[in-house]
Amino acid sequence: MRPFWLVLNKRAVLSGLVLLVLLALIAWGGGRLMPRGHGKMQPQEMLKTALERTKASGSFRYQAETRLTTAGKSSVDFFSQVEGERVAPDRVRMKGLLMNTPVEFIQVGDSSYFKDQQTGRWITLPGNKLADSELFYAELNPLAYFNFKDIPELKYKGEENVNGEKLLLLEMRPNLMDPFLELRLTDYYFKVWLSPADCRIRRATLQARDKYSPQNGIEINLRFWDYDKNITIEPPAVN
Template sequence: MLTPRWILLNRRKLGPITAVAGIVVLVIFLGSAFFSGPSQSQLDKQKSFTTALDNTFASRSFRFEVESKLLGENGFYSKVEGERVMPDKVHIKGTVLKTPVEFTQVNENTYMKDPFSGKWLTLKDIKLSQSELFITELNPLANFNFKDIPEIEMVGEEDLDEDKCYVYELKPNVVNAFLEEQFSDFYYKVWVDQKDVNIRQAIIKANRPESGNSGLDMKIRIWDYDRDLQIDAPVKASTTTQENVPY
C-alpha cells in the first residue's frame, strides 16, 4: 500500500517542477533566438538593399519625380519630373516656389528656359546638376549617397505600380554637405523592386537642428530604368556667361 501513496505524493510535486522546467526551456529557446540575431531570410532581404543601391547607381538612364518641402516659416516647395541619361544628360520640368522651371543639361552646358519669355538661355561650361542649388531636383541619386547606415530594417512588402517591393526603413549618415549643414536625424523609407532590385520610391524626412518645427520632407519616385531616353540641347538657345548664373 506504500507504493500508490508514493506515486500520488510525487505527482503533486511533479506538477510545479514540470511547469518550472517548461519555463526554463522557453527562456532558453527565446534567448537563443535573440542572441542568434536576424534570420538568414532577413539578412538576405537586407542585403538586397545594398544590391539595390549598387544597381540604381549603375543604371544608364531613368525617369524620376522629386517633390520637396521645407517645413517652417520660410516654407519651400518644389515638384519636378524629368529624365536622366548617364553620365551627363538630364532634363527636368516643374515648379519651384510657385515658379515654372525647365532645365536641360547636355555634357558641359546647362540650358535654362526663361519662364516669362519662353526663351532658352545657355549656361556654358556649367553643370548645374552638380551645384548645391538644384542638386536634389537635377540629381536625385545624390540623396542616396551614404557614409554608412547604422540602422536599417526590412519592414514589409508592398505593391507599387503593380510591382512587388520590399519596404525598408533606415537612418543613414548622408554624404551631402548642403543637407548635412541644414538638417539632422535623417529618416528614409525606401521601396525596392523585388524583381529588378533597384530603388523605386523613397520618402525622406529630416529635422532642422535649431528648430523643432521645421525640417525636410521629400518624396522621390524612379522608374523606366535603362531605357533608350533621348535628351538633346534646345534649339536656338542664347548664351549667357557664368556671372549671370542665379546661385
C-alpha cells in the same frame, strides 16, 4: 494486438501531419518576412545591391516633390514639384515648379540651359554643371541623397502594395556622405521601396529636421521608373 497497432499507426500519422503543417507555416511565414528572389539577403546586402544597380542604370525617369514641414506636418504648398530624366553620364532634362515658379532645365555635358518662361527662349550657361550642384539635388540629381557615410539603423519591413505594385520596404536612419546635406538638416529618416524583380529603387521618402529649429524640417518624395530605357536628351535651340 491489431487494434493496438492501429492506434499507434494513427498517432504516428497524426503526428506527422501536425509536423508537416508546422513546417508549411514556418516556410510560409519565412516567405512573407523575406522578399521573393532575395530571400537569402540581409537588409544591408539588399540595400547595397539596390544602390549599386540603381546607380549603374544607364538612364531613368524620376519625379521629386519637396515640402517644408512644421511640427512634423507637411506644408500645403509645394516647395518644388518636378519630373525629370537622366542619361548617364551627364545629361539631364527637368520640368516643373521650383519654389512654386515654373522652370525648365536641360544639362548636356558641361553646359546648362534654362528656359525663359516669359519669352520661351533658352538661355545657355556654358561651363556650368548645375545638375551636380548641391542646391538642386532633389530636382536634378535625386540619387545624390543615397550616398551614405554609414547607416546606424536599417530594417526590412516586408512587402507593401504601393499603387497596385508590390514593393519591398526598407526603413533606415543614415548619415549622409555630403556635408552640405547635413549643414542645416539632421536626423534623416528614409523609407525606400525596391522592386523585387530587379532590386532597384522605385520610391523613397526622406524626412529631416532643421538643426536650429527642430520643429521645422523638410520632406522629399521621390519616384523612379523607366530604368535603362532609350531616352534622348539633346541641347535645345538657343536664340
